Amino acid sequence: MIIDIRGYFDFLEERGFLDRYKDEITLEAIPKHLKLQEKKGNAIIYENIKDYEYPLFSNVFGKRDFLAAYFGCSIEEVVDVFKDRMEQRISPVYVDDAPVQEVVLKKGEFDIRDFPFLTHSQRDVGRYITAGVIIAKDPETGIRNLSFNRLQLKGADKTGLRMSPTQDLETYYRKAVRLNQPLEVAVVIGSHPVCLLSAACGPPRDVDELDIAGALRQKPIEIVKCKSIDVEVPAFAEVVLEGKLFPSELEEEGPFGDFQGYYIEEMKNHVFHIECVTMRKNPMIQVIAAGSTDDVTLLGSSREAQIKKQLESMNIEVTGINIMLCGNYLTCVIAIRKQIDYIAKNALMAAFGSFSFLKTCIIVDHDVDVFDLSDIFWALSTRLNADTGLLVVPHTAGFGRDKHGIHTTKLGIDATVPLDAWDDFERVTV
Incomplete structure (x- = not known):
């Protein structure tokens, strides 16, 4: 049983899925190297x-x-x-x-930089900080929430923190503001992979x-209580930053x-505001490059499950689903085994309703490989009848950071074959 990220590395290494870069490298050179590593x-x-004591992984x-x-x-x-x-x-x-509390550093004893x-x-x-799992509790119910939020380093014990208006964390913060109290938050770095996956799944608020x-x-x-706040964190993580968000305190952050x-x-x-840092004696630091396969697989896996469940x-009958084709999870390709004609449009509307961020969705037949981009474009090229196969839904709520704004138009594409014409669309095989 894998108990932590280190065990996961052993698991990957045994299967040839892990590389170790042993030569000296500057921090500034790593982002470009990660682009090559992604390929x-x-x-x-x-x-x-x-100039840094601790290793980095991604x-x-x-x-x-x-x-x-x-x-x-x-x-x-999957x-x-x-x-x-x-x-x-x-x-x-x-x-x-x-292990995550082998070393405990109070304010003044650490510098997150x-x-x-x-x-x-x-x-x-x-x-x-791009791979920190944020853990907080509902100030009224005590229910824990895990989420991803970018954190800009602003000093030895301070970061910016971006919250989406639709996140549970933002709801918790608003409740704390109404109670005129800070929201206690833990940022967990280097946790078990399933903790990251669960932080991205967006279940009901309870x-x-x-x-x-x-x-x-x-x-x-396995969890342990934080040293300075009333929040529990995975005991086998690498690093935890314990701190608070104070009511109505905002600062410039970005780009x-x-x-x-x-x-x-x-x-x-x-x-x-960070009050305490706990960590292993020799911690490893995780980073995630935004828009990388690493990022999209993490954020998209649970969304595929969510959409498939709805359909x-x-x-x-869903025979394949892929929401990770375009370096984001705003486009989805779904293969179905049709029982009646026009059910593809029902599937499109259900997919959009199941995951509001989804902007484009393509439905293909069960004989199309949703993991093969050329196969998907083959279906679009030969099976899409554009006068009947397009579904355009204007003025819908979408992704808040869409450059067109949160209110966008969704595009659904039915690239399936009419049932009575299936014999005419038989694929050539060898």
Whole structure:
């Protein structure tokens, strides 16, 4: 059983999915090297970073094969494992021995700039924490939430923190403001991969994502109470930043290179004050490049499961789904086995309703490989009848950072064959 990210590295290395970069490298050179590493696909550990004590790792979700190997299934079956396990709940358990608290540093004893966090893009305002799992509790109910939020380094014990208006974390913050109290927050770096996956899944607000992490792992997540705040964190993580968000405190943050491939310009965002740092004796620091395969696989896997679940509830047989084609998760390709004509349009509307960020969705037949871009374009080229196969839905809520604005038009494409014409569209085989 893999208990932490280090065990996951052993697992990947045994299968040839991990590279170790042992030569000295500067922090500034790593982002471009990561671009090259993404093409290779393997996870990577930079073991010798000039002027920094701790190693850095990335690309832990660089291929779907990683998740298939972890779950013991094919890449096509990963979505079904997700779908089934996200319905389960395995609550975390407290442990006495917490490697993440081998070292405890109070305010004045640490400088988070000593960790090798990156400036990822040319116009980024500075260095960012991009792989921190944010853990907070609802001030009224005590339910834990896990999320991803970018954090701009602003000093030894201070970062900016971006929250989306639709996130549970923002709801918790507003509740704390109404109660005139700070919101206690822990930033967990280098956690078990299932903790990252659960932080990206967006379940109903009354669900503790650590319960989902346990279900994905099929074993409870070991947790420990933070040293300075009333929040629990994974005991086998690498680093935890403990701190608070104070009511109505905002500062300029950004620009930042977003996963869509554009810059988010400077804006007012929240301020995270760090009161304590706990970590292993020799911690490893995780980074995620926005828009990388690492990023999109992490954020998109649970969304595929969410969409497939919705379509199956309508008795639509889904034979394949891929939301990770375009370096983001705003476009989805779904293969179905049609039972009646025009059901593809029902599937399109259900997909858009299931995941509001989705901007473009393509439905293809069961004989099309949703993981093969050339096969998808073959279906578009030969099977799409544009006068009947397009669904344009204007004035819908979409992704808040879309350059066209949150209210956008969604495009659905039915690239399936009419049932009575199936024989005419038989594919050539050898």
